[in-house]
Amino acid sequence: MSTVELREVSKVFPDGTVAVDRVDLEVGDGEFMVLLGPSGCGKSTILRMIAGLEDASSGSVLLDGAAAEELTPKERGVAMVFQDFALYPHMSVNDNIGFPLKVSGVAEERRGDQIREVAAALGIGDVLGRRPGQLSGGQRQRVAMGRAIVRRPKLFLMDEPLSNLDSQLRAELRAEISGLVRELGVTCVYVTHDQAEALTMADRVAILRKGVLQDVGTPTEVYGKPATLYVxxxxxxxxxxxxxxxxxxxxxxxxxxxxxxxxxxxxxxxxxxxxxxxxxxxxxxxxxxxxxxxxxxxxxxxxxxxxxxxxxxxxxxxxxxxxxxxxxxxxxxxxxxxxxxxxxxxxxxxxxxxxxxxxxxxxxxxxxxxxxxxxxxxxxxxxxxxxxxxxxxxxxxxxxxxxxxxxxxxxxxxxxxxxxxxx
Ligand SMILES: Nc1ncnc2c1ncn2[C@@H]1O[C@H](COP(=O)(O)OP(=O)(O)OP(=O)(O)O)[C@@H](O)[C@H]1O
Ligand SMILES: [Mg+2]
Structure with a gap:
């Protein structure tokens, strides 16, 4: 089980930029929460604070109900997928996916099974022997997903994972990703500036403007009864x-x-x-x-x-x-x-x-x-x-x-x- 709670979380960068302004947000266990808003509204900053890559200036981040400030990113049990995910170019797909298992000391025999299982779920079982340079954009994105999933994290954080792909592929992958994440039952916070992605994938959507949370609700709620003119x-x-x-x-x-x-x-x-x-x-x-x-x-x-x-x-x-x-x-x-x-x-x-x-x-x-x-x-x-x-x-x-x-x-x-x- 894994829940996330932000309580009056703000982030002010040293140059005075207020990236996140007193955001309150609860993400339930197994929920697929999408953070939506235009460029610069603070989406990535929120994700990075949940991951522990950035400290909040004020307020608190709770994971499973307990304050997370003292936890290192590793101790938080989160897996993050970025827009500009980097695969290891000299390693095979198999080794790229298995890399997190290797560094956490899982024996080689056990790694193989886990890698094959994840690759099969993502539909890339037949390219395990290739290198990233020999894959299509969509396949590379699946490998990045596979690498995040393979360790069975408690929480997925995804930052515009589809934005480098063409629109056809994005539409395909959006159903696949949300389906897979739900199947795994893992709580997910997913960042995008694409409203179609948000409305189709989310259990609930949180809409941000200039660091301020404008509205949170199911896609039907925020579309059917937007809380503000902005939404x-x-x-x-x-x-x-x-x-x-x-x-x-x-x-x-x-x-x-x-x-x-x-x-x-x-x-x-x-x-x-x-x-x-x-x-x-x-x-x-x-x-x-x-x-x-x-x-x-x-x-x-x-x-x-x-x-x-x-x-x-x-x-x-x-x-x-x-x-x-x-x-x-x-x-x-x-x-x-x-x-x-x-x-x-x-x-x-x-x-x-x-x-x-x-x-x-x-x-x-x-x-x-x-x-x-x-x-x-x-x-x-x-x-x-x-x-x-x-x-x-x-x-x-x-x-x-x-x-x-x-x-x-x-x-x-x-x-x-x-x-x-x-x-
Ligand atoms: N290290 C930093 N120092 C100062 N300001 C920063 C820093 N990192 C981000 N910002 C600013 O904080 C605000 C929020 O940035 P953030 O990256 O969270 O936006 P975003 O919603 O993810 O945007 P995008 O959709 O373009 O990725 C922006 O105004 C950005 O310029
Ligand atoms: Mg961003």
Whole structure:
């Protein structure tokens, strides 16, 4: 059995960089926990503190309920797999996998059996005699995994182990790795900045931003009810549309959300209406995943938003329309990672518009501080809508979409979720 607990763990490097900021996290026995976040958010630092390769500046790391500070990395019984894993180039696959057994004094006869067992589980039983230089990238990664597994560690720590591989192989290995780790019943903390990896592999996901833990939950929880605007913006492809809305209450009838010139209504009997009603006369951020928008005929009554298609993206199995509905988008900074889907290259475009000034004119952007240590700003919204592949419409075409109001997400402008009894 093996559990990990971080209690208010911080890491401040000597140059003053706060890499990890008061993180509380519990990983249960046999659990597959994924740490997810953009580059520099502190994922590797957390892993290295669990492994004992780095000391926490404050707070404590507990392994199996006991403080781990005094334990050396070796005494912690952890096996770590890194992104840039190094195999011994002059040794065979067999000897690479068996190396940890050899240094811990396991007799040669017993080593053979253990190596073959692990190699078979990883599907590399037939290349044991080769050297790393004679393997494919995926095979090399399996050898690295094999070397970590062979000692039957109590805890696996994996730091972006798939990031050097092409996307096809990554998708294959992700199922294999999580399957194997679960079969072994070993607790695992797995680091990635790839949300698809996190959502497919994890029992639970912990999402970090600038060293601060934003949210922890099962993939369904963090995707379905993100705790903060940041998590909402980070998870999902295409990303959630985040729109600024003006709130006004029609007592006992509905709460109106105004996007530019258009409105949708939260019915009064929807429990969330009372919570959003507290923001009467103020602006909030409304999150709309593309799956909450359905194209409808232009004259459809009810909660319908109308606009014109600004551009289309064809993805083969579907097309995405980006719709100008005259609304304002809230853009969470440092989100322009690989999953960015819409429009021109985000960094460049954003950098450019941010320089423009003025109020209420197209392209005007105002910055405002967000509570969770980052910033977000506004720009004219391109609302992503899913369409059937290669639709008979193009840029400039009008499009109406009905809004599934019970699938909307509400956030305060400073980033906190507005909701009732969430999770
Ligand atoms: N030895 C160090 N001295 C000073 N700052 C450091 C040191 N190591 C890491 N950092 C900083 O701490 C922060 C967190 O780094 P960390 O390596 O944990 O990020 P990460 O989430 O693993 O990023 P990536 O996805 O790029 O690997 C970064 O800002 C990084 O520059
Ligand atoms: Mg890292």
């Amino acid at each position: 909402a913006a980070f998870l999902g492809s295409p990303r959630m549309n985040l729109l600024e809305a003006q709130v006004s209450v029609a007592l006992d009838r509905h709460v109106a959300l105004r996007f530019g010139e258009q409105e949708v209504h939260i019915p009064w009997d929807d429990l969330r209406a009372r919570h959003v009603a507290h923001y009467h006369g103020e602006r909030i951020v409304v999150g709309v995943r593309p799956e909450a928008l359905t194209p409808v005929a232009a004259n459809t009554p009810g909660d319908v938003l109308r606009g014109r298609i600004r551009h289309l993206e064809h993805h083969g199995h579907e097309s995405l329309a980006f719709l100008d509905i005259g609304a304002t988008a809230v853009v969470v900074d440092e989100m322009a990672g690989p999953a960015a889907t819409s429009g021109p290259p985000q960094g460049g475009w954003r950098g450019l518009v941010r320089k423009l000034s003025g109020n209420g004119t197209r392209g005007a952007v105002t910055e405002q501080p967000a509570l969770e240590g980052g910033r977000h700003h506004r720009r004219p919204a391109d609302v992503a809508v899913r369409l059937a592949p290669y639709p008979p419409v193009g840029p400039g075409h009008p499009l109406a979409v009905s809004v599934k109001v019970n699938a909307l997400h509400f956030f305060e402008e400073r980033g906190k979720r507005i909701d009732v009894g969430w999770r």
